[in-house]
Amino acid sequence: xxxxxxxxxxxxxRAVEEFLGGLHCSEAILKVFNECYTLGLPPDLYKIAxxxxxxxxxxxxxxxxxxxxxxxxxxxxxxxxAEESDELACSVAKELHDEFKKRFKATCCRALTGKVEWGxxxxxxxxxxxxxxxxxxxxxxxxxxLNRQMAExx
Numbered sequence: 001x002x003x004x005x006x007x008x009x010x011x012x013x014r015a016v017e018e019f020l021g022g023l024h025c026s027e028a029i030l031k032v033f034n035e036c037y038t039l040g041l042p043p044d045l046y047k048i049a050x051x052x053x054x055x056x057x058x059x060x061x062x063x064x065x066x067x068x069x070x071x072x073x074x075x076x077x078x079x080x081x082a083e084e085s086d087e088l089a090c091s092v093a094k095e096l097h098d099e100f101k102k103r104f105k106a107t108c109c110r111a112l113t114g115k116v117e118w119g120x121x122x123x124x125x126x127x128x129x130x131x132x133x134x135x136x137x138x139x140x141x142x143x144x145x146l147n148r149q150m151a152e153x154x
Contacts, residue, residue, distance in 0.1 A: 011036045012135035019131045024053025026068030033072040055109025063109045065134035066100050072138055092141050099137045
């Protein structure tokens, strides 16, 4: 893992802008965090987050803001081999999940959006809150938890 360099405190605002500009919530989170935090993911790989949008490809299951954020945390704390520990990545992913659920009372896209018409102004307004919230939680985990953990490992 490398130390996270904080370059942009407005990552949540930028993620919402990307979402409102047409990216799925999962794509917006991954793109903005990769750019703001210099995570090293080539832009042609942002597509790994596409099928996570709309609650896993339209199934309206786990919120794409949450799954996109989990990808970001995995880029920083994840592993490349079975011999490496997955403890840190899983720990921060659980923190992300728990804080998101605490803040929004659900993690399921269907429960979060209810009867909102997909693609409507109301949908974009409501989901912007989830994108913003997931981005804020992810930024806090990167800046506090992961930087602290990496400093302790040195």
